[in-house]
Amino acid sequence: MRDVYQEQMAALNQALGDMVSEVGAAMAQATQALLQADLELAEKVISDHDSLTEKSAEAEDQAFQLLALQAPVAGDLRSIVSGFQLVSEIDRMGALALHVAKVARRRHPAKVLPEEVAGYFEEMGRLAVELAHDARRVLQDQDYHDALTLMDDDDAMDDLHRHLFTVMMDREWEHGVAAAVDVTLLGRYYERFADHAVLIGRRVVFQATGKTPEELQEVS
Amino acid sequence: MRDVYQEQMAALNQALGDMVSEVGAAMAQATQALLQADLELAEKVISDHDSLTEKSAEAEDQAFQLLALQAPVAGDLRSIVSGFQLVSEIDRMGALALHVAKVARRRHPAKVLPEEVAGYFEEMGRLAVELAHDARRVLQDQDYHDALTLMDDDDAMDDLHRHLFTVMMDREWEHGVAAAVDVTLLGRYYERFADHAVLIGRRVVFQATGKTPEELQEVS
Numbered sequence: 001m002r003d004v005y006q007e008q009m010a011a012l013n014q015a016l017g018d019m020v021s022e023v024g025a026a027m028a029q030a031t032q033a034l035l036q037a038d039l040e041l042a043e044k045v046i047s048d049h050d051s052l053t054e055k056s057a058e059a060e061d062q063a064f065q066l067l068a069l070q071a072p073v074a075g076d077l078r079s080i081v082s083g084f085q086l087v088s089e090i091d092r093m094g095a096l097a098l099h100v101a102k103v104a105r106r107r108h109p110a111k112v113l114p115e116e117v118a119g120y121f122e123e124m125g126r127l128a129v130e131l132a133h134d135a136r137r138v139l140q141d142q143d144y145h146d147a148l149t150l151m152d153d154d155d156a157m158d159d160l161h162r163h164l165f166t167v168m169m170d171r172e173w174e175h176g177v178a179a180a181v182d183v184t185l186l187g188r189y190y191e192r193f194a195d196h197a198v199l200i201g202r203r204v205v206f207q208a209t210g211k212t213p214e215e216l217q218e219v220s
Numbered sequence: 221m222r223d224v225y226q227e228q229m230a231a232l233n234q235a236l237g238d239m240v241s242e243v244g245a246a247m248a249q250a251t252q253a254l255l256q257a258d259l260e261l262a263e264k265v266i267s268d269h270d271s272l273t274e275k276s277a278e279a280e281d282q283a284f285q286l287l288a289l290q291a292p293v294a295g296d297l298r299s300i301v302s303g304f305q306l307v308s309e310i311d312r313m314g315a316l317a318l319h320v321a322k323v324a325r326r327r328h329p330a331k332v333l334p335e336e337v338a339g340y341f342e343e344m345g346r347l348a349v350e351l352a353h354d355a356r357r358v359l360q361d362q363d364y365h366d367a368l369t370l371m372d373d374d375d376a377m378d379d380l381h382r383h384l385f386t387v388m389m390d391r392e393w394e395h396g397v398a399a400a401v402d403v404t405l406l407g408r409y410y411e412r413f414a415d416h417a418v419l420i421g422r423r424v425v426f427q428a429t430g431k432t433p434e435e436l437q438e439v440s
Contacts, residue, residue: 184404
């Protein structure tokens with residue numbers, strides 16, 4: 001029974017990791033669509049989103065089967081419940097990539113971003129994709145040392161996010177309020193995406209050790 | 221065993237309902253702090269937030285006890301898993317009320333909101349508190365008819381949110397980019413808060429009927 005549990009749990013983590021890959025790819029494409037005003041790519045991200053919704057439902061089913069069939073013990077229960085919570089995190093990341101693509105579509109054929117902030121979003125996009133990549137690895141390898149590292153990795157995102165506000169507020173912003181509103185919301189989408197990736201790290205630490213990252217650091 | 225399950229499940233839903241009351245009250249106070257530049261009230265929301273975090277942990281423990289001790293059957297499992305997901309929704313609502321309070325604190329003693337949008341936020345605050353109130357009732361009564369009604373109730377919030385952008389973009393906005401950035405983020409916080417309240421409705425429908433709201437409407 002224990003072997004069956006471990007096999008199915010590994011399959012669930014594999015599925016979750018694949019979902020994170022998918023939302024990472026979606027964010028890469030959405031960023032490209034945003035930077036290049038590429039309508040076709042924006043549409044692709046938007047239509048691909050349904051497949052994520054299906055995969056979420058499948059992953060939840062896998063987690064229910066683990067709960068229902070294997071009569072798991074306490075530590076296993078925590079891992080399975082983390083599975084449900086991970087599905088929510090990944091769903092949310094997918095929704096954020098979708099939001100970025102929709103902004104790109106809404107403003108097409110115009111570019112959303114004034115030239116002076118485009119570089120920030122290129123970098124935020126790169127970081128978002130990298131965090132998703134790391135989250136996938138952490139999920140599939142269940143390596144909590146890696147997960148702990150992942151948790152510091154959104155500092156760079158937070159820095160960029162802060163600088164973005166400085167650009168809009170402190171310098172001579174000549175692009176009007178409409179562009180500022182778009183940039184504000186987009187910045188928030190990337191920052192939230194990174195935050196969810198980091199939460200994946202937290203949950204994996206908890207799955208693997210039964211402790212929060214803070215509790216682990218107290219011990220070490 | 222079944223009686224014990226039902227008693228504990230009712231206690232969990234009661235606890236979740238209390239948490240929603242708490243985040244509703246936090247949003248009411250945060251809105252007041254925002255509108256009146258009331259630093260004391262903003263600080264209160266910020267310091268009260270720890271109590272929500274504790275209650276979340278307690279609710280998760282209750283849900284784990286239900287999972288571990290009662291060997292629940294399939295339908296019950298869905299309800300318990302919904303319990304975990306509800307904790308996440310409510311946490312998020314609390315975090316959004318916290319964000320509002322922090323914006324009020326950051327700009328103190330200045331008021332964050334230009335006069336012409338203050339009325340929007342007064343109304344968005346009122347709606348947010350009302351949605352939290354409805355979500356509490358739905359949770360504690362487990363009335364899925366009420367839950368279905370709740371799901372349409374964020375339309376008014378979405379309308380206000382859209383109008384807010386119109387005010388910033390279409391009229392002569394004289395308050396500069398910094399105010400626009402604040403208003404954009406705040407608008408998003410209220411809209412998201414409402415969205416989470418509605419998701420609580422969805423989850424209660426699912427808890428009570430085993431069906432999504434859409435599936436229910438197909439049947440009727």
